[in-house]
Amino acid sequence: MQKLMPFLRANLILVILICLTAFLRTYKLDTHGILFYDAGHDLLTAQQSWADKKLPLVGIASSRPWLHQGPISIWIDIIVIALFGTSTLSQSTIFALIAIAASIALYELLTIHHNKQAAYFAVALFAVM
Numbered sequence: 001m002q003k004l005m006p007f008l009r010a011n012l013i014l015v016i017l018i019c020l021t022a023f024l025r026t027y028k029l030d031t032h033g034i035l036f037y038d039a040g041h042d043l044l045t046a047q048q049s050w051a052d053k054k055l056p057l058v059g060i061a062s063s064r065p066w067l068h069q070g071p072i073s074i075w076i077d078i079i080v081i082a083l084f085g086t087s088t089l090s091q092s093t094i095f096a097l098i099a100i101a102a103s104i105a106l107y108e109l110l111t112i113h114h115n116k117q118a119a120y121f122a123v124a125l126f127a128v129m
Contacts, residue, residue: 013120014107021103021127025096033092038069046077047086103127 008015041060049056055078059069076098077091084090103123110119 014123017107017120017123017127018100018103021123022100024127025099026093029092029096030089033088035088042074042077043086043088043091046074046081049074050078050081 038060045056045060056071056074059071059074061068076094080091080094103126106126107119107123110122
C-alpha cells in the first residue's frame with residue numbers, strides 16, 4: 001500500500017485514462033456488444049473451425065475474392081469458444097480486455113519512443129474511439 005499511493009499520484013492521468021477506457025469498453029457490454037455481419041461471420045467460422053478441429057490459416061474472405069482478412073481474430077474467437085462456449089458476451093468481454101491491454105501498451109510504447117504528453121493524447125483518443 002505504501003508503494004501504491006506514490007505510483008497513483010505520479011500516474012494519475014494514466015489511471016484516469018485507463019479507467020475511462022475500461023468503462024467505455026465494458027459499460028452495458030451484454031446489450032451493447034458489437035455484433036455486425038463480419039463479426040458474426042467470424043464467430044460462425046470460428047465455431048465451425050472448432051467443431052472440425054481445423055485451424056484456419058487465413059481469415060474470412062473479403063469482398064475481393066483474392067483477399068482474406070487476417071486470422072488472428074478468428075484464432076482468438078476459437079480460444080474463447082473452447083474456454084467459454086459460444087456466448088457472445090464472453091467474446092465481447094475478451095475483446096474489451098484486449099482493448100484495455102492495448103491502451104496500456106500504447107502508453108508504454110509512446111512513452112519510450114516519444115514522451116508522456118504524446119502517450120496521454122494517444123491513449124485519450126484510443127479510449128473514446
